[in-house]
Each structure stands twice: as structure tokens, then as C-alpha cells.
Amino acid sequence: MEHRIRMRAIALAVGSTLILAACGGGGSSNHSVSGIAAEGLAIANAVVTVKDAAGTTRSVTTDASGNYVFDTSGLSYPLMLQVTGTKGVWHALVTEDDRGKPANINNATNSVALLALGATTTAELQAAFAAGSFKSVSNAAVANADSRLLDALEAELGKRPESLRSARFTPGTAEAEGDETDRLLTLVDARPTGGGFGTYNVMPEHVWADTYTTKTYDGVSDDLLTAGYGKSGLSAATTAIFGSAAELRRYAIHTNYRALVDANKAAGGFGTLYGPNIDVNGNDTLGEGKIPGLEAIAYSGDSSGKRKVTLMVQVPDSFDRTKPCIITATSSGSRGIYGAIGTSGEWGLKHGCAVAYTDKGSGNGMHDLARDTVNMIDGTVSTASAAGKKAHFAADITKSQLDAFNVATPNRIAYKHAHSQQNPEKDWGRNTLDAVAFAFYVLNEKYSTADASGKKPRVIRPANTIVIASSASNGAGAALMAAEQDRLGLIDGVAVSEPQIQPKDVSGITIKQGSATVPTIGKPLLDYFTYANLYQPCAALSAAAAGGPAGAALAFYATDRCTSLKEKGLLTAATLAGQADEALQKLHAYGWAAEHDVLHATHHAFATPSIVVTYLNTLGRFSVLDNVCGFSFATTGGTGAVTATAAVIQSMIFSVGNGVPPTSGINLVYNDAVGGPTRDINAKSPSTNRADGALDGALCARAMVTGVDPVTGAKLTGTQLALSEKVQKGIREVQVEAKLGTKPTIIVAGRSDTLIPVNHAARAYYGAGQKAGSSLLRYYEVTNAQHFDTFIDLLPGYDSRIVPLHVYFNQALDLMYAHLKTGAPLPASQVVHTTPRGGTAGSAPAISASNVPRIATSPAAADVIGYAAGTVSVPD
Incomplete structure (x- = not known):
């Protein structure tokens, strides 16, 4: 540049x-x-x-x-x-x-x-x-x-x-x-x-040497992969002991492993198809699967501490310095440093590779504004003043601003991903590359010997090491961003699952599933999330979505949402059933498909609104003081009213939090609700006086993305326009070009992914990559698979409908590793047709290999995903 x-x-x-x-x-x-x-x-x-x-x-x-x-x-x-x-x-x-x-x-x-x-x-x-x-x-x-x-x-x-x-x-x-x-x-x-x-060897730029620590784990009482729980402990709920940093770490690994992998029941595949006990050949030979080795951790950031990420490297004792390999494990979602432990972390450790982690500038950075307390790099709690710039996150506000805010808006929480004012997503690729550089430093510190100069020669280098960028969801997006930015050749290949990735340009690209052309593709994340946030609750009442998992979680505001949308002219049908069908068709027209119908209820209940608010704030670089669109984060009581957050919540947030409220009792609050600040799902909108799930706030968020009032169609002016322009600038900063050149890359994604629909992310990125000449990009789409494997044996109805995408994530890494080690060709892009377990929701029969056939080395012509003349052709 x-x-x-x-x-x-x-x-x-x-x-x-x-x-x-x-x-x-x-x-x-x-x-x-x-x-x-x-x-x-x-x-x-x-x-x-x-x-x-x-x-x-x-x-x-x-x-x-x-x-x-x-x-x-x-x-x-x-x-x-x-x-x-x-x-x-x-x-x-x-x-x-x-x-x-x-x-x-x-x-x-x-x-x-x-x-x-x-x-x-x-x-x-x-x-x-x-x-x-x-x-x-x-x-x-x-x-x-x-x-x-x-x-x-x-x-x-x-x-x-x-x-x-x-x-x-x-x-x-x-x-x-x-x-x-x-x-x-x-x-x-x-x-x-x-x-x-x-x-x-030299400490990488931006790493704070005074935060660098290392510790070895014996693989018996504690270890790198399971924190001493082993396969048996990970498969069961556990009672947390929140006290020392060591206990916080152990429970963080337990929580994060189970959050990404379905470890709820053996019937879902844990312990038979995947898990700590399954070796690299797919056999049940590893017992409890504990892995001894070294763990190094440090902050990396600017001198002010405002732009800061956590880096971590795990080096298993099985690492072979004569055949070195590094796997990245950038955290998914907004999770902390152990967020990818059960995905690329496990795969790398089992294969004797060093694993390079980063929380990519988000993580469980909680600032309790009422008590003015924060978390440290190890999850322990400190006052903000004592922590200084070593706080994992503290809101960038003065003491007088804090005092005034606490008087006007008491008992609120600031979160790092939402309120750091850094738009960290624009640096996710850089963070992943920094994690790789940190891994090389840690490995050379461990395996090199100082010469006469007192310095350690670099014996493990990019030139002699296989490096695979990997992870799932946001971490997968970060891996792809890193691969695009990698000008030094630090990364040899990419293997990712369900990437949250936002292509900059999909002009001239068409996606067809079977003979049907997809009407809307390649929208930025906040665009399609703010759209879903409007219509998902009503759409979940459609007959086509009947029997969807967790439908009861939004039933008490879904009907009012339909009525309010009709009142504002955003739906036209006269009956509730007609309104629900119309809302669902709007989602179909905006990139979702029939495969997603029954999953909309779950996603709005557990994800959509909170992601809208988090990304609205982060992309616009808004302060917690701004209360954009009337939303904030706080602990709420049974009626939805704001209450003080108990100190114990912050003491455990490092271990159990996911970085995006709702988490650990901290919820999304609509400050402008009729009757005062109320949890969003309980909130009455001022314009409707109806408990419609804070529709007014959802409409405001949609306007921030589009620059127009979604009800009147009028362009925003004044302050609202200025806020919208900040959000739109942030969106542009995180979009990517899909220019991977000849870097071998594998993407696997589930066709039923309702959170990150493939038409906006995986399929769209694949098309943009083909257009850009990314010649070794492969895309494997798995039917009956979706974003949240942990839901499969947790929420009844997922088990009978959904297969674990994690099985194919592991296969993707196997294929990439073989390609880089032996030159084995990468299979053609393809659809993998799976068979759901069926049976009764909540007690589906055990999964077997026949439910999840392997990615085909030579797929049948009818299964090949093709690209020609700007069209991505995906078989039914």
C-alpha cells in the first residue's frame, strides 16, 4: 500500500x-x-x-x-x-x-x-x-x-x-x-x-511484555484441551468454582467447548464421531483426551490500551519441531480467548500442532458502570482505576461522564465488542496474523537455544511450518480476512466453518439453488440482521414454521409484532395468519429459504436483537453514553425492569459469558419503553403502546443501516443521518474482496444456517472469490446443518432435524492438512446430502456415520457446485 x-x-x-x-x-x-x-x-x-x-x-x-x-x-x-x-x-x-x-x-x-x-x-x-x-x-x-x-x-x-x-x-x-x-x-x-x-527471535510488535505469561499443564490434573475435565467432564454440566484465575480458566474451557460443540448427549455424536476421545483417524482411542503442554498468553495493543486484543498459544507436548505446524483458533462470536477451543483448538492439539488463539478485540470485556469494576486478562475483577490500561476493557469515559450517566441511567453495563469505539472487526484479519506471529515467537522461545550473542536464532519459521487459518463463525471470517491480507506468506491454507464474512462486491453474481434464482444475496451482516429483527417474530407464527424449536420463547410478543407491522404499513394482510405468512415471504425474498422457516423463532429469541444492538454500536463506534436507538445492557428482573448487577456476575463472566448480552443475566434493555426502561422482549413501543418486542427500537436500527425511515421511506436528516453515516462507514470498513489468489481455501457451511444465511455469506463469498480469480477456493454445503451445533441436543426439535456441522469442519481441516503435507488434491465444491436422525423431538435416535456421509473425493455430477459466467449453481 x-x-x-x-x-x-x-x-x-x-x-x-x-x-x-x-x-x-x-x-x-x-x-x-x-x-x-x-x-x-x-x-x-x-x-x-x-x-x-x-x-x-x-x-x-x-x-x-x-x-x-x-x-x-x-x-x-x-x-x-x-x-x-x-x-x-x-x-x-x-x-x-x-x-x-x-x-x-x-x-x-x-x-x-x-x-x-x-x-x-x-x-x-x-x-x-x-x-x-x-x-x-x-x-x-x-x-x-x-x-x-x-x-x-x-x-x-x-x-x-x-x-x-x-x-x-x-x-x-x-x-x-x-x-x-x-x-x-x-x-x-x-x-x-x-x-x-x-x-x-523477537517479541512481536504490540505485544505487552509485562503481560506475557506461560504455564505448563501435566495432562492429568489439568490440560490444554479439557482443563482437566476430560471427555467425561465436558459431556456433563459442572458446578463452577469462581475464585482463582486457574478456576476461572478451567470453567471457561468447559463452557466454551460445550458452546460450540454438541456435547449434550452421546446420541448426537459426541464421543463417537467427534470429541476429545476420538483420534485423528476417527477412532475411539484417546480415553479422556487430556493433552499436556505449554500455554502462553499476553495482551497485544497500542500504548493507550484502547485498541487491545488477547493472544494465546497452546503447544502440546506432541509438537514435533522437525515437522512444525500451527493452526489458528480465532474466537467465534464475541467470545473470549478460549472461544475456539472445541473447534480448531481441538483439531490442532490432537494433530500435534501449536494453536494460535485471539479474541480479536472482543471477548468478555465487561465494565460494570455502577460499581466501576472491570475484568483483567485472566478474568479476575478489579476496580477500573486500579486496573488502568490493563483492564480487558473499560469504557472510554471520564469520571464526571460516568457519574452523570449513572445518575441518569443507573445500573448499566458497557461491553467491549459493543462499546470499545474501535470497530474491532476491521482488524480481525490483522489480529489473526498477529496470533500467528506470536505463535512463532512462543515456539522459538521454547525450542531454540541462544547462541554466543545471547539471542535465540529462529529455528521454526513460516518457510518450514505448515500454517492453517481456521475457526468457525466470526473466527472463520477472521481467518478469511487474514488470508486475504497475508502478503508475507504466513498462512499456507484456510479451512473454516460457517464463516461470518461480508463480501464487498457481488455485482454481476447470481446464485441459483436448483433452478430457482435467489432474489437477494451478499448483504452486509447488519443489513440482513436488522431486516430479520423486524420480521422474524411474526414469521415464526406462520404455518410453515409450526413446531419450530423454542417457539414459545417469543409467542408472547410475536402477535403484537404482527399487529404493529400491519399498523405501520409494513405488512398488508388482514389476518394474523396472513401477516405471519407475509412476513415469512419477506424473509424468503431477502435471502432466507424454506430450510430456515422452523428455526426463525429460536434465532430471534436467543440471538437476533442482541446482535443487532451489538453491531449497531460497534460499527458506528458509539460510546456506551450514546444509547443509540434507545438500547442499553443491564441485569433485569422478572418483569423486565432494570436491577443492579450482583458482583458475582462479573466474577464469573470470563468463564460463562459469550461477550454479547443476553448473557449471565445481563440483558438487552429498551430505555425508551412505555413505563420506563424495560427488557426488550417485555417492552412496549411508544408509537404503538403495544408489547411488540421494542419494535420502535428495531425500526430505528434498520434506519441506521439504510439511511431511510423504514415506515415512511423518507431519507434521514440531522442527527439521525449523522449517526447512520457512521454506521454505514463502519460497514464498509469490514467488507472484503474475496481475493485469495492461489491460497488453498475450504469453506464448509450448513444450508439451514439461519443466523448467517449462506446466500449472504458462504455462497456469496464463494461467488465473489470465483469472480476475483481465487482459483483454489472450495465450498462444501451440508444439508440439514446450521450454525449452532450446541442446540442439537439442547433444544428439542433440533435433534430430529439437524446434523452436526462440526463433523464436516473436522473433515475440511483433514483435507487441507493432507493437501499441504502431501499435495493431495482438494475435492471439487459440492453439496453433501445428509440424513436427519428423525424420531421424536427431544429424544431422537443416535446418530451414525450413515447420517453424515463424508465429503466426496470425486462428487457425483449432480452434487457439484459450479460457477460459470457469474452464476453460482448449487444443486438442490
Whole structure:
């Protein structure tokens, strides 16, 4: 990415020729030198001094992004540049051959200068600069030193990067992350040795060293995968003991494993088709499945602590340093650091791979505003003032703002995903890549031995390690984002399940299921969620949705929702039955299908409204003070009224919370309800005076996405328009291009996924990827599978209708691993037709392999998913 420079800073430079050069329009000119001063982070507002061969010096100050430009008229080459950053004093040599190119100053150019001048320390470079003893250095010596550095980086990465002396890139700043070239500056410590360079281990950029901890687990009393519970303990409910950080960790693993995998009954496949006891060949040989090994954890973030994620690496004792592999396990949903333990975490640990986790800037960051308490990285509780920037999350508000808010809106909760004001989703790919870099650091700390310099050479590197980006749901989306952003070759392949992914451009793409064309595809997440939020409760009353699981959970507001929608002209049918059918057809027209009909009730009851409010806030970067569309988070009583949150809730939130209320008794509150703030499902809307599930708030949220009033069709104005524009900007920031190049990628998704419909996500991304030339992208669609495996033997009616998608997630990872290890071809994109267990809801017969046939190595022609002339063709 070309570097940028602020125009007001350029105006202080020396003319229009320099302006063109500094903006990346050709690099330095014959009469100027421009570039970026960086050490990972931009070296902002710092003095760059240049000295020429005759001893003449000139100085210029960098801008906030590290850009600089100065006039070289009258100077004699070679030039030597010097700048002081927070990590050291850096130098760069610029020769006649560098005319017309950017001239960056960073730790890499410092290393090049060391080799070119035969120096061994930066102090010697400073002396050479002061004395002007660099003047005899030749063009060839500098070019050779740069080439030797690139040789070392190629041996590290497995691909040759662009020269860091002249690369146009975006360094990180206090406000934003840098790009992949920026990452390379601090991925390794390159030092001259033997006429070339050696690469040494270095703590990755942004990792807070004072939060870095490691612990080993014996695989008996405690372990990496099951926290000592083993298969038997994971399959059963457990009584939490909330006290020490160790107990919080154990119960967090238990909760998160069961949240992603159906471990409720053996009849659903746990312990027979998957689970800790099932080995890599699918056999029941591992007993309780406990896995010993090392766990390392740390924060990664900016200096303020506002933009911060948790990173973790688990290294099983079975890791083979001669055949290294890393699997990413970015958390699904808004879950904490153990959110992917039961999905890609389990697969990686069983295969002897290091597992690289990140909570991607969300997680259970709870700030109890009434008590002004927060959670720490290990889940323990602290006052916000004592925690400081080491709090997992604290709302960015002043003490006076907090006091005023507590008086006006007492007993509210701020949540990190919703209220961090960072729109963390835009950085999910970067977070996943950071987790990979952290994994390499942890592995080299464990398996390398320091040489005479006291540094540890990098023995485990991207070039000799298989790295698979993986996870489910939001974590799967993060893996795909990371693969698209990966310019260094850190990731070798991708295998993900049910991705929450938002393609930027689906123009010219059509999706057909059988002979029917899907009417609406590829909408952004908040777009289709705010639409579902309007119509799902009413649609759940349709005869086509009869008998759906958990239907009773919204029955008490669904009828009023239908009536209110009719009253506002959003439905036209005269009868309740007609209104329900009409609402369901609207959902069909917006990307859902008949496979989703009976599942709408569950999803609105347990997910849709809370996701709308969370993403409305996060995408718009709103503060908890804003109360956008009248919504907030709080503990509520039996009638829906707001109550104080008990201290015990926060003490356990790290272990049992999912990062998105409703969770652990913290619910979604509609502040504008008739009669005062009330839980959304109990709330009467002011415009209808009807208990319609806070329809007024749902209409407001829809307007934030579309920019128009959904009832009148009028464009928003004033404050509402400004808020909507912030939300729309956030939506654009998280959309992706589906440009994977030749990176092998597998997506599996369930056709019945009602939360993240395949027409908006998996199918749409596959089509966008084909259009973009992603030649090794494969898509496997599984019938009778959906988003929440944990519902299967938890909510009666799922067990008889739905098969576990997790079975196919494991197969996808198996296929990718074999492809990367042995070159085994990836099967063609296809539909996998499964057979539900049937029987009585709540007591379906046991699943068997015949219910879930394998992904076919050579699928029948009638099952192949095709793409031609912009059309994705999915067999019925």
C-alpha cells in the first residue's frame, strides 16, 4: 500500500515536485528524497537528519505517519540518514542508484547499513554518521547488503519480500494498525553475521511484555484441551468454582467447548464421531483426551490500551519441531480467548500442532458502570482505576461522564465488542496474523537455544511450518480476512466453518439453488440482521414454521409484532395468519429459504436483537453514553425492569459469558419503553403502546443501516443521518474482496444456517472469490446443518432435524492438512446430502456415520457446485 502524507505537512516542504514524490507518485526525485521513518510504528514528529559525502547536513521533521521529504539540491551522494525513535537510533544509506525511489529509515535499513559499512553495533553507525566515514561506501556494497537481508528474509518466509529500504507501506500509528510490510519490520531481528544475516527471535510488535505469561499443564490434573475435565467432564454440566484465575480458566474451557460443540448427549455424536476421545483417524482411542503442554498468553495493543486484543498459544507436548505446524483458533462470536477451543483448538492439539488463539478485540470485556469494576486478562475483577490500561476493557469515559450517566441511567453495563469505539472487526484479519506471529515467537522461545550473542536464532519459521487459518463463525471470517491480507506468506491454507464474512462486491453474481434464482444475496451482516429483527417474530407464527424449536420463547410478543407491522404499513394482510405468512415471504425474498422457516423463532429469541444492538454500536463506534436507538445492557428482573448487577456476575463472566448480552443475566434493555426502561422482549413501543418486542427500537436500527425511515421511506436528516453515516462507514470498513489468489481455501457451511444465511455469506463469498480469480477456493454445503451445533441436543426439535456441522469442519481441516503435507488434491465444491436422525423431538435416535456421509473425493455430477459466467449453481 502506498504511503500517505498529510497535506498540511507537505505544504511546509519545498514545492510541487516534492509533493508528488512524497505522495508515492514515484518516490524521491532527482532533487529530493522522501520516505517513511518507522520501527514498526511510525516515528512521528521526529527530526530526520541527512548528511552527504561532503559533510553537509540538513534536517526535516516527520509527520504523524512517519513521512518525511527534503531537498537534496547541492548534496553529494552517498547520503546517510539518521532518526531517533522510541526503540533506538536508526540509519539508512542512500546512493546514486536510489534516485527516484523512496528512502525509508527503519530497523531493516539500519541492518543494511551495518553490513555495508562493516559495523557491528548501532553505536558504530552513529560514529560513522558523526564522522562522515560512510562517504566511501559504494552503490554495490549497499545493494549487496540489501540483497543479503532479503536472502535471510526469504529463508524465513519462504518468499522474497520487497526491499524494506524502498517499499511503499503503511506503518502503524496510535490510531491505526499498519500493513503487512510494517509487520515484517518487527517479525524478526535480522543481524549481520558471516557476510550475511541471521534471523533471531523477537517479541512481536504490540505485544505487552509485562503481560506475557506461560504455564505448563501435566495432562492429568489439568490440560490444554479439557482443563482437566476430560471427555467425561465436558459431556456433563459442572458446578463452577469462581475464585482463582486457574478456576476461572478451567470453567471457561468447559463452557466454551460445550458452546460450540454438541456435547449434550452421546446420541448426537459426541464421543463417537467427534470429541476429545476420538483420534485423528476417527477412532475411539484417546480415553479422556487430556493433552499436556505449554500455554502462553499476553495482551497485544497500542500504548493507550484502547485498541487491545488477547493472544494465546497452546503447544502440546506432541509438537514435533522437525515437522512444525500451527493452526489458528480465532474466537467465534464475541467470545473470549478460549472461544475456539472445541473447534480448531481441538483439531490442532490432537494433530500435534501449536494453536494460535485471539479474541480479536472482543471477548468478555465487561465494565460494570455502577460499581466501576472491570475484568483483567485472566478474568479476575478489579476496580477500573486500579486496573488502568490493563483492564480487558473499560469504557472510554471520564469520571464526571460516568457519574452523570449513572445518575441518569443507573445500573448499566458497557461491553467491549459493543462499546470499545474501535470497530474491532476491521482488524480481525490483522489480529489473526498477529496470533500467528506470536505463535512463532512462543515456539522459538521454547525450542531454540541462544547462541554466543545471547539471542535465540529462529529455528521454526513460516518457510518450514505448515500454517492453517481456521475457526468457525466470526473466527472463520477472521481467518478469511487474514488470508486475504497475508502478503508475507504466513498462512499456507484456510479451512473454516460457517464463516461470518461480508463480501464487498457481488455485482454481476447470481446464485441459483436448483433452478430457482435467489432474489437477494451478499448483504452486509447488519443489513440482513436488522431486516430479520423486524420480521422474524411474526414469521415464526406462520404455518410453515409450526413446531419450530423454542417457539414459545417469543409467542408472547410475536402477535403484537404482527399487529404493529400491519399498523405501520409494513405488512398488508388482514389476518394474523396472513401477516405471519407475509412476513415469512419477506424473509424468503431477502435471502432466507424454506430450510430456515422452523428455526426463525429460536434465532430471534436467543440471538437476533442482541446482535443487532451489538453491531449497531460497534460499527458506528458509539460510546456506551450514546444509547443509540434507545438500547442499553443491564441485569433485569422478572418483569423486565432494570436491577443492579450482583458482583458475582462479573466474577464469573470470563468463564460463562459469550461477550454479547443476553448473557449471565445481563440483558438487552429498551430505555425508551412505555413505563420506563424495560427488557426488550417485555417492552412496549411508544408509537404503538403495544408489547411488540421494542419494535420502535428495531425500526430505528434498520434506519441506521439504510439511511431511510423504514415506515415512511423518507431519507434521514440531522442527527439521525449523522449517526447512520457512521454506521454505514463502519460497514464498509469490514467488507472484503474475496481475493485469495492461489491460497488453498475450504469453506464448509450448513444450508439451514439461519443466523448467517449462506446466500449472504458462504455462497456469496464463494461467488465473489470465483469472480476475483481465487482459483483454489472450495465450498462444501451440508444439508440439514446450521450454525449452532450446541442446540442439537439442547433444544428439542433440533435433534430430529439437524446434523452436526462440526463433523464436516473436522473433515475440511483433514483435507487441507493432507493437501499441504502431501499435495493431495482438494475435492471439487459440492453439496453433501445428509440424513436427519428423525424420531421424536427431544429424544431422537443416535446418530451414525450413515447420517453424515463424508465429503466426496470425486462428487457425483449432480452434487457439484459450479460457477460459470457469474452464476453460482448449487444443486438442490
